[in-house]
Amino acid sequence: xxxxAGILKxxxxxxxxxxxxxxRIRVRYAETDQMGVVYHSNxxxxxxxxxxxxxxxxxxxxxxxxxxxxxxxxxxxxxxxxKAPALYDDELIVRTHVRNFREKLIVFGYELVRTTDNLLxxxxxxxxxxxxxxxxPRTLPEKYIEALAGAAGRPHASGIK
Amino acid sequence: xxxxAGILKxxxxxxxxxxxxxxRIRVRYAETDQMGVVYHSNxxxxxxxxxxxxxxxxxxxxxxxxxxxxxxxxxxxxxxxxKAPALYDDELIVRTHVRNFREKLIVFGYELVRTTDNLLxxxxxxxxxxxxxxxxPRTLPEKYIEALAGAAGRPHASGIK
Amino acid sequence: xxxxAGILKxxxxxxxxxxxxxxRIRVRYAETDQMGVVYHSNxxxxxxxxxxxxxxxxxxxxxxxxxxxxxxxxxxxxxxxxKAPALYDDELIVRTHVRNFREKLIVFGYELVRTTDNLLxxxxxxxxxxxxxxxxPRTLPEKYIEALAGAAGRPHASGIK
Amino acid sequence: xxxxAGILKxxxxxxxxxxxxxxRIRVRYAETDQMGVVYHSNxxxxxxxxxxxxxxxxxxxxxxxxxxxxxxxxxxxxxxxxKAPALYDDELIVRTHVRNFREKLIVFGYELVRTTDNLLxxxxxxxxxxxxxxxxPRTLPEKYIEALAGAAGRPHASGIK
Numbered sequence: 001x002x003x004x005a006g007i008l009k010x011x012x013x014x015x016x017x018x019x020x021x022x023x024r025i026r027v028r029y030a031e032t033d034q035m036g037v038v039y040h041s042n043x044x045x046x047x048x049x050x051x052x053x054x055x056x057x058x059x060x061x062x063x064x065x066x067x068x069x070x071x072x073x074x075x076x077x078x079x080x081x082x083k084a085p086a087l088y089d090d091e092l093i094v095r096t097h098v099r100n101f102r103e104k105l106i107v108f109g110y111e112l113v114r115t116t117d118n119l120l121x122x123x124x125x126x127x128x129x130x131x132x133x134x135x136x137p138r139t140l141p142e143k144y145i146e147a148l149a150g151a152a153g154r155p156h157a158s159g160i161k
Numbered sequence: 162x163x164x165x166a167g168i169l170k171x172x173x174x175x176x177x178x179x180x181x182x183x184x185r186i187r188v189r190y191a192e193t194d195q196m197g198v199v200y201h202s203n204x205x206x207x208x209x210x211x212x213x214x215x216x217x218x219x220x221x222x223x224x225x226x227x228x229x230x231x232x233x234x235x236x237x238x239x240x241x242x243x244k245a246p247a248l249y250d251d252e253l254i255v256r257t258h259v260r261n262f263r264e265k266l267i268v269f270g271y272e273l274v275r276t277t278d279n280l281l282x283x284x285x286x287x288x289x290x291x292x293x294x295x296x297x298p299r300t301l302p303e304k305y306i307e308a309l310a311g312a313a314g315r316p317h318a319s320g321i322k
Numbered sequence: 323x324x325x326x327a328g329i330l331k332x333x334x335x336x337x338x339x340x341x342x343x344x345x346r347i348r349v350r351y352a353e354t355d356q357m358g359v360v361y362h363s364n365x366x367x368x369x370x371x372x373x374x375x376x377x378x379x380x381x382x383x384x385x386x387x388x389x390x391x392x393x394x395x396x397x398x399x400x401x402x403x404x405k406a407p408a409l410y411d412d413e414l415i416v417r418t419h420v421r422n423f424r425e426k427l428i429v430f431g432y433e434l435v436r437t438t439d440n441l442l443x444x445x446x447x448x449x450x451x452x453x454x455x456x457x458x459p460r461t462l463p464e465k466y467i468e469a470l471a472g473a474a475g476r477p478h479a480s481g482i483k
Numbered sequence: 484x485x486x487x488a489g490i491l492k493x494x495x496x497x498x499x500x501x502x503x504x505x506x507r508i509r510v511r512y513a514e515t516d517q518m519g520v521v522y523h524s525n526x527x528x529x530x531x532x533x534x535x536x537x538x539x540x541x542x543x544x545x546x547x548x549x550x551x552x553x554x555x556x557x558x559x560x561x562x563x564x565x566k567a568p569a570l571y572d573d574e575l576i577v578r579t580h581v582r583n584f585r586e587k588l589i590v591f592g593y594e595l596v597r598t599t600d601n602l603l604x605x606x607x608x609x610x611x612x613x614x615x616x617x618x619x620p621r622t623l624p625e626k627y628i629e630a631l632a633g634a635a636g637r638p639h640a641s642g643i644k
Contacts, residue, residue, distance in 0.1 A: 029374070029384075030202060030367045032195040034249055034549075037618070039191050040558045041527040045352045052351070052411070062351075063411040066517075075523045079562040085618065088195055089374070089385040135520070135568065190535070190545075191528045195388075198457070201397045202366040206513045213512070213572070223512075224572040227356075236362045240401040246457065250535070250546040296359070296407065352522050356515040356571055363513060410517055 018097055018153035021054035024115075025092040037085035043122050044078055047110045050094035051126070054108070058147040065144075066133075073106060073128040074135060080124035084114075091115040098152040103139045104130050106148065179258055179314035182215035185276075186253040198246035204283050205239055208271045211255035212287070215269070219308040226305075227294075234267060234289040235296060241285035245275075252276040259313040264300045265291050267309065340419055340475035343376035346437075347414040359407035365444050366400055369432045372416035373448070376430070380469040387466075388455075395428060395450040396457060402446035406436075413437040420474040425461045426452050428470065501580055501636035504537035507598075508575040520568035526605050527561055530593045533577035534609070537591070541630040548627075549616075556589060556611040557618060563607035567597075574598040581635040586622045587613050589631065 025046050033039040052062050065071040086092060092112055099109035105127065112122040130140045140148075186207050194200040213223050226232040247253060253275055260270035266288065273283040291301045301309075347368050355361040374384050387393040408414060414434055421431035427449065434444040452462045462470075508529050516522040535545050548554040569575060575595055582592035588610065595605040613623045623631075 026371075028367060029194055029370055030200050033190055034193040034195065034197045035555055035557060035618075036195045037557070040561055041191060041524040044524040044527070045350060048351055049348075061411060072518055074518060074520070074568070075565050077562070077564050078523055080560070082557070082559050082561075085557070089383060135518075187532075189528060190531055196394055196396060196457075198396070201400055202363040205363040205366070206511060209512055210509075222572060233357055235357060235359070235407070236404050238401075238403050239362055240399075242399050243397050246396070250544060296357075351516055352524060354517040355512055356517065356519045358517045361513050 016150065016153050019054065019057060019151040020095050020097045021050060021057045023050045023053040023094040023096070025049060025094060027086055027088050027090045027092065029088055031086075032088050037087060040080070040082060043080045043082070043086075043112060043124065044126075046092070046094050046112065047078075047080075047096070047108070047124055047126060050096035050110055051108050053094075054096040054098070054151065058151050060144070060147065069141060070133050071138065071140075071144075072131045072133060072135065074131060075126050076129055077127035078124070079126075080122055082122050084119055084121050086112070086114070086121050092121065098148050099125060101140075101145075101148045101152065103145060104137055106130070106140075177311065177314050180215065180218060180312040181256050181258045182211060182218045184211045184214040184255040184257070186210060186255060188247055188249050188251045188253065190249055192247075193249045198248060201241070201243060204241045204243070204247075204273060204285065205287075207253070207255050207273065208239075208241075208257070208269070208285055208287055211257035211271055212269050214255075215257040215259070215312065219312050221305070221308065230302060231294050232299065232301075232305075233292045233294060233296065235292060236287050237290050238288035239285070240287075241283055243283050245280055245282050247273070247275070247282050253282065259309050260286060262301075262306075262309045262313065264306060265298055267291070267301075338472065338475050341376065341379060341473040342417050342419045343372060343379045345372045345375040345416040345418070347371060347416060349408055349410050349412045349414065351410055353408075354410045359409060362402070362404060365402045365404070365408075365434060365446065366448075368414070368416050368434065369400075369402075369418070369430070369446055369448055372418035372432055373430050375416075376418040376420070376473065380473050382466070382469065391463060392455050393460065393463075393466075394453045394455060394457065396453060397448050398451055399449035400446070401448075402444055404444050406441055406443045408434070408436070408443050414443065420470050421447060423462075423467075423470045423474065425467060426459055428452070428462075499633065499636050502537065502540060502634040503578050503580045504533060504540045506533045506536040506577040506579070508532060508577060510569055510571050510573045510575065512571055514569075515571050520570060523563070523565060526563045526565070526569075526595060526607065527609075529575070529577050529595065530561075530563075530579070530591070530607055530609055533579035533593055534591050536577075537579040537581070537634065541634050543627070543630065552624060553616050554621065554623075554627075555614045555616060555618065557614060558609050559612055560610035561607070562609075563605055565605050567602055567604045569595070569597070569604050575604065581631050582608060584623075584628075584631045584635065586628060587620055589613070589623075 031038045031042040055062050093115055095111040097109050100107040107127045110124045113120055130138050132138050192199045192203040216223050256272040258270050261268040268288045271285045274281055291299050293299050353360045353364040377384050415437055417433040419431050422429040429449045432446045435442055452460050454460050514521045514525040538545050576598055578594040580592050583590040590610045593607045596603055613621050615621050
C-alpha cells in the first residue's frame with residue numbers, strides 16, 4: 001500500500017475482521033412528518049450516532065478528539081438510499097463501519113435495520129475530512145490511524161496516504 | 162424606576178411606542194409530524210427567528226453581539242401556549258417584543274399568527290441571561306441597554322438593575 | 323375528589339407511590355449549537371422521549387393509543403426552566419411523572435439530570451389535551467384513566483372530571 | 484425520446500430554457516452545531532424548501548398535490564456535497580431545478596450559494612418516487628408531467644416512461 005495516493009477500498013476478506021458497531025435508535029415522534037414516516041434528514045443524524053459509537057468501540061470518543069487533540073471531522077459528502085420507511089416508535093439498529101480512510105479523510109458506511117424483522121431500511125455513507133478547530137486540513141495522528149486500520153480489517157496501517 | 166432591583170414590567174402605555182418586529186415563516190415539511198401538524202418544539206426555533214429579527218431592527222445583530230462583544234444570551238426559561246395547530250406550508254408571522262429587561266436579563270414575548278386569517282396560533286416567552294463565551298454572567302453594555310429601553314417603550318434606561 | 327371540576331394537584335404523599343420513569347439520552351452532535359451547548363428546543367424532544375417511556379411503563383404505548391384508539395395528545399402548553407447546559411455526548415436521564423390529569427387533559431412533569439454527577443440540568447412540564455385524529459376534544463377511556471391514576475399515586479380515579 | 488425506458492438526462496442546451504427557482508434562507512442558530520457551522524443534515528431541509536418553491540413556481544403547490552391528488556413524493560435517494568461551511572445568520576440561496584424525471588420518478592438538483600459573495604457552499608440531488616398516501620407507486624398525472632417537462636427545458640413530454 002506504500003505510496004498509494006488514492007483512496008483505498010477495504011476488502012471485506014481482509015486479514016482481520018472489520019469492526020461493525022451497532023447502535024440502537026428508537027424513533028421519536030419529532031422525527032416523523034405528516035406523511036406518517038420519518039423525515040429523511042433524520043437518517044443522517046442517526047448515522048452520526050452510529051459513527052460516534054463506532055469510534056467509542058475503537059477506544060476513543062469524538063468528544064475527546066475535539067477536546068484533547070483539537071481534531072474535527074466535518075463532512076464533505078453525505079448520501080443515503082432509502083429502501084423502506086422508518087416508522088414512529090420503531091426500534092432500529094445503525095450498523096456502522098469504516099469503509100475507507102486515508103490520513104486526511106475517512107469514509108463511514110451505514111446500514112439502518114429494523115430490529116423486529118431485520119429489514120434493511122436505508123444504506124448510507126459519509127465522507128469526512130480531518131481538520132483542526134479552524135476547519136483547516138490536518139493529518140490524522142498515528143493512534144487514530146492504527147485504530148481505523150484495525151476497524152477496517154487492514155493488517156497494517158503503514159504507508160497510508 | 163431608579164434603584165429598582167426587581168424585574169420591570171413594561172407598561173404598554175409607556176412614553177414611546179414599544180417596538181414589535183414581524184418575521185415571516187413558511188412552515189417546512191420537516192417541521193410537521195405524523196399528527197399532520199407542526200411538532201411543538203419548532204415554535205421555539207421560530208421564536209429565535211423573531212428574536213434575532215427584533216435585534217436586527219434595533220440596529221445590531223446577534224451574530225455581531227457574539228463576535229464583537231463576546232456576548233451570549235442563553236435561555237433560562239422558555240414557554241409556549243399552543244392555541245391552534247400550524248400546518249404545512251402555512252405562512253406565519255412571529256411578532257416579537259421586549260417584555261422585560263434588566264442589565265443581566267432579557268425577556269422576549271412572542272405571538273405566532275397565521276397570515277391568511279390573522280389567527281393567533283401560539284404565544285410564548287423566553288428569558289435569557291447575559292453571559293460571556295464562558296457562559297458566566299455579564300452585564301449588558303450601555304448601547305444594548307439603550308436600544309432595549311427604546312424597544313420596550315421606556316423613556317429612559319437609567320437606573321435599571 | 324368527586325365532583326371536582328378543576329385540575330388536581332397530585333400530592334406526593336399520596337396513598338400509592340407515584341410512578342417516575344427514567345429514560346436515558348445521549349446528547350447528539352446535531353443537538354448542539356455554536357454556543358457549544360445543546361440548543362434549547364431539543365429539551366422538549368427529550369421530554370417526549372420521557373413521556374412515551376412513562377406510558378410504556380404503564381403498560382401501553384403512545385403508538386397503539388393512536389392506532390388502536392384513535393387517541394392523540396397534542397400539547398397546549400410547554401415550559402422548560404434551564405438550570406445548567408447539557409453538553410455534547412453527555413449521558414442524561416429524563417425523569418417523567420404524571421403531575422396532574424383529568425379525563426380531557428394530562429400534565430406531565432420532567433426533570434433532566436446528568437448521570438455522571440446527578441446534576442439537575444432542566445425542569446419542565448407539558449400540558450396535553452385528549453383528542454381524536456381530527457384534533458377535536460375527546461374523553462380519555464377508562465383504561466388510561468386507571469393507569470394514569472396509578473401513575474399519579476392516587477388511590478382511585480373515580481369522580482375525576 | 485419515444486420508448487425510452489431509462490432515466491433521461493436533461494441537456495442544458497434543450498429547446499426551452501430550464502426553470503431554476505431561487506429560495507432565500509437565513510441560517511438559524513438552531514441549525515448550527517458546536518463546530519460553529521451548520522450541521523450537515525439541515526442542508527436536506529433547505530433542499531426541501533427549494534423543491535417546494537420550484538413546484539410553486541411551476542404553478543402548483545406540494546400541499547395541494549397531497550390534498551387534492553393524494554400524491555406524495557417520498558425520497559429514495561439523497562446526496563449532498565459540502566464545499567464550504569454555512570455560518571450562522573448567513574443569507575443563502577437554494578437554486579433548484581428538475582434534473583430528470585419519468586412518470587414514476589423525479590430527480591431534483593440543488594445548489595446552495597451564499598448571497599454576499601456568490602460562493603457555492605453545497606450541491607445536492609434528491610430522487611423521489613411518486614406514490615399515493617399508502618406510499619404505493621403511482622404515475623404522475625399529465626398536468627404535472629407537462630409542468631416538469633417545461634421546467635426541465637424539454638420541448639415535449641410525450642413518450643416519457
